[in-house]
Amino acid sequence: MLEIRFAGFGGQGIIRSGIIVGRAASIYDNKYSTMNQAFGPEARGGACSSQLLISDKKILYPYITRSDYLVAMSQEGYSKFESEVKDDGVLIIDDDLVNTDSTKKVLKIPSTRIAEELGHRIFANVVMLGYVIRVTKAVSLEAMRKAIPESVPERFVDKNLKAFEKGYEYA
Amino acid sequence: MKADPRDVFTGTYYIDGDVAMAYGALAAGCKFLGGYPITPSTEAAEAFARIAPRAGARFIQMEDELGSIASVLGASWAGQKAMTITSGPSYSLMMENISLGAAMEIPFIIINIQRAGPSTGVPTCTGQADVMQSRWGGNGDYEIIALAPDSPQEGFEFAVKAFNLAERYRCPVMLMSDECVGHMTEKVVVPEASKIDIEPRRFYKGPADAYLPYKRDPDLVSPIVKAGDGYGIYITGLSHDEKGHPVLESGNSYDLEHARALNRKSTDQYLVDKIRKNRDKIIEIQEENTEDADVVVVSYGISSRVAYRAVEQARQEGYKVGTLRLITVWPFPEERIRELAGRVKGFVVPEINYGQIVFEVDRCAEGRANVVLVPHGGASVHQPEDIYAAIRQLLESKKRYENVFEFRTILERKVFGGGMLKNRS
Structure with a gap:
C-alpha cells in the first residue's frame, strides 16, 4: 500500500494530479487505487488536497493512515499535512512556494518556475508529477504517458507531456 | 430484460461516484433528469447532461427544487424512467412531491449525495443525516426503498438497482449516497448491455374499458399506463380507490386483510403493504x-x-x-x-x-x-x-x-x- 497526499491551492491541479496518477495505476498498471479530494466552497484559491492510495489488493479503508509521500505546493498544505507523513516518509515540495523546517526527508523542485519557462504556470502540477513518479515509482512511466492525454484537454496534451518529461528529467 | 446498448457506455473508467451514478442511471434506461444542481451532487448532473444526448435522454435544469421533483413525476407518468439528483436543503424542499409520488405510485428515483449538517450545513463535505428524512420526510404514511452504495462501482450498480426496484414496486427509491462516495474516484467497470438486467415498466395490456389504475396484481403492485395512451385515468394526491377517485375513509383499517374484510375502498394501505409484505425480496x-x-x-x-x-x-x-x-x-x-x-x-x-x-x-x-x-x-x-x-x-x-x-x-x-x-x- 502506497499512500500519497497532494496539497496546495484550488486551481493548481491538485485533485487532477491525484486523478492522473490514480488512473495510471488502476487502468494501465492494473492495480487498485482510490483518490479522495477535499476542497472548500471557493471556486479557486482555497486550501485543497487529494489523497491517493495505490495497492496490489482491493482497497477497503479508502483513506490515508500515515502518508508515504506529501507533495506540497503551498505553505498551508505543507503545514497541515507534514505531521501525517511517516517518520521515514518523504516530503516533495515546490521550493519557490514552500519553506520547510521538517526533520523528515525533503526533496525540492521549482515546479512552478519550470512550468513558467515552458509557457505557463498551469503546467506546474504536471512538472511536479514527472518528478514525483520518478522518485516514488508509484506507477510505470508507460502508464503515465497513457493517463496524461486522457486527463487533460486535447489541445494541451503535447504541452502536458513535455511538462511531465521536464519534471522527470529534473529528478 | 437486458439493457438497451444505446444507454450503456461500456468501458473501464477512473471516475468519481457522482459520475458513476449518472452512468448507472442511463444504463437503467433513465431518459429524464429534472434537477436543480447542488453541491456535492453537481458532478452527477453535469455528467448526465454531458452524456445524456447520446442515449436519447434529456436534462432540464428547472427553476427550483419543487419544479425539479414535479417534472420527474410528470416525466414518469409520461412513460419515461425519470430521476432527480440532489443534496441537503434541496432534498428537504422536495418532500411534498415525494409524498405525492408515493401516493400516486409513480416509479422514480432520487440520487441524494448527503452533505454535512442541518440546513445549508457544510456543502462540500460528507454526512449521513438524511436517513430518517428519506423514510419519513413527506407527510402521511408510505414506504420507500433506500440504497446506500459504498464505492463508485456500487454507485453505478445501485443506480440500476434503484430504477429496477422503483419499476418493480412503483414507489420512490432513494439512492442514498454521501459526499465521500460521491467524490471518491476509483475504477468503475461499465459492463456490456447484455450483462445488465433491467426491470421493464409493467404496462397494462388489457382492454381500455376494463382498466383500473390502482387494481393490484397478487404482489400488491398495479400495472401502469402512459399518460396520453387513450386510457381513462384520474390521478390525485387525495386518498383514492382502485379507479383513482377520491375516497374519504383512509386510515380505518389496521392492515391489508382488515381493510379487505371491511371492504375499504381506499388504496392507502397498499402504499406501505406493498413494501412491507415484499420486504424479503427487497432487503439486501x-x-x-x-x-x-x-x-x-x-x-x-x-x-x-x-x-x-x-x-x-x-x-x-x-x-x-x-x-x-x-x-x-x-x-x-x-x-x-x-x-x-x-x-x-x-x-x-x-x-x-x-x-x-x-x-x-x-x-x-x-x-x-x-x-x-x-x-x-x-x-x-x-x-x-x-x-x-x-x-x-x-x-x-x-x-x-x-x-x-x-x-x-x-x-x-x-x-x-x-x-x-x-x-x-
Missing part, C-alpha cells in the same frame, strides 16, 4: 464473520469502509467482530438484527450523524444486546480508532446499557489505546 445486506461474533458492527455507505479498518485491527488482535452492511437501509432488516441480538454481546453502529439507524438497531435488539452509537457530526468520516474503541468498550462491559449514547469518543479512545492504528500491510 452483506455480512462477514457474524457466525461466531461477539460484536457486530452495523454500518452503511462510506461508514462501512471506515469501520472495516477498525474491524480489521480488532480481529487481528483476536476479538470476534463481525460486520453487517446495510445495502438497503430501508426497508430495515429487522428480523436479522433480532436473530443476531439473541446471541451477540452487542452492536456498534458508526454513522455520520448523532443517531438515526442506531435507534432501529436498538429497537430490534429488544434489550437483549447492548447497542452503542459511534456518532459523528459530519464534514469528515470517523477516526477508525473511535470505532475500534467502541468495539473494545462493548466487549469489556459487564452492564446493560441504558441507552445508545454510552460511548464517549475521546475518553474511550484513550482507555483502549486508540490513536495507535498499526501500519497497513
Whole structure:
C-alpha cells in the first residue's frame, strides 16, 4: 500500500494530479487505487488536497493512515499535512512556494518556475508529477504517458507531456 | 430484460461516484433528469447532461427544487424512467412531491449525495443525516426503498438497482449516497448491455374499458399506463380507490386483510403493504464473520469502509467482530438484527450523524444486546480508532446499557489505546 497526499491551492491541479496518477495505476498498471479530494466552497484559491492510495489488493479503508509521500505546493498544505507523513516518509515540495523546517526527508523542485519557462504556470502540477513518479515509482512511466492525454484537454496534451518529461528529467 | 446498448457506455473508467451514478442511471434506461444542481451532487448532473444526448435522454435544469421533483413525476407518468439528483436543503424542499409520488405510485428515483449538517450545513463535505428524512420526510404514511452504495462501482450498480426496484414496486427509491462516495474516484467497470438486467415498466395490456389504475396484481403492485395512451385515468394526491377517485375513509383499517374484510375502498394501505409484505425480496445486506461474533458492527455507505479498518485491527488482535452492511437501509432488516441480538454481546453502529439507524438497531435488539452509537457530526468520516474503541468498550462491559449514547469518543479512545492504528500491510 502506497499512500500519497497532494496539497496546495484550488486551481493548481491538485485533485487532477491525484486523478492522473490514480488512473495510471488502476487502468494501465492494473492495480487498485482510490483518490479522495477535499476542497472548500471557493471556486479557486482555497486550501485543497487529494489523497491517493495505490495497492496490489482491493482497497477497503479508502483513506490515508500515515502518508508515504506529501507533495506540497503551498505553505498551508505543507503545514497541515507534514505531521501525517511517516517518520521515514518523504516530503516533495515546490521550493519557490514552500519553506520547510521538517526533520523528515525533503526533496525540492521549482515546479512552478519550470512550468513558467515552458509557457505557463498551469503546467506546474504536471512538472511536479514527472518528478514525483520518478522518485516514488508509484506507477510505470508507460502508464503515465497513457493517463496524461486522457486527463487533460486535447489541445494541451503535447504541452502536458513535455511538462511531465521536464519534471522527470529534473529528478 | 437486458439493457438497451444505446444507454450503456461500456468501458473501464477512473471516475468519481457522482459520475458513476449518472452512468448507472442511463444504463437503467433513465431518459429524464429534472434537477436543480447542488453541491456535492453537481458532478452527477453535469455528467448526465454531458452524456445524456447520446442515449436519447434529456436534462432540464428547472427553476427550483419543487419544479425539479414535479417534472420527474410528470416525466414518469409520461412513460419515461425519470430521476432527480440532489443534496441537503434541496432534498428537504422536495418532500411534498415525494409524498405525492408515493401516493400516486409513480416509479422514480432520487440520487441524494448527503452533505454535512442541518440546513445549508457544510456543502462540500460528507454526512449521513438524511436517513430518517428519506423514510419519513413527506407527510402521511408510505414506504420507500433506500440504497446506500459504498464505492463508485456500487454507485453505478445501485443506480440500476434503484430504477429496477422503483419499476418493480412503483414507489420512490432513494439512492442514498454521501459526499465521500460521491467524490471518491476509483475504477468503475461499465459492463456490456447484455450483462445488465433491467426491470421493464409493467404496462397494462388489457382492454381500455376494463382498466383500473390502482387494481393490484397478487404482489400488491398495479400495472401502469402512459399518460396520453387513450386510457381513462384520474390521478390525485387525495386518498383514492382502485379507479383513482377520491375516497374519504383512509386510515380505518389496521392492515391489508382488515381493510379487505371491511371492504375499504381506499388504496392507502397498499402504499406501505406493498413494501412491507415484499420486504424479503427487497432487503439486501452483506455480512462477514457474524457466525461466531461477539460484536457486530452495523454500518452503511462510506461508514462501512471506515469501520472495516477498525474491524480489521480488532480481529487481528483476536476479538470476534463481525460486520453487517446495510445495502438497503430501508426497508430495515429487522428480523436479522433480532436473530443476531439473541446471541451477540452487542452492536456498534458508526454513522455520520448523532443517531438515526442506531435507534432501529436498538429497537430490534429488544434489550437483549447492548447497542452503542459511534456518532459523528459530519464534514469528515470517523477516526477508525473511535470505532475500534467502541468495539473494545462493548466487549469489556459487564452492564446493560441504558441507552445508545454510552460511548464517549475521546475518553474511550484513550482507555483502549486508540490513536495507535498499526501500519497497513
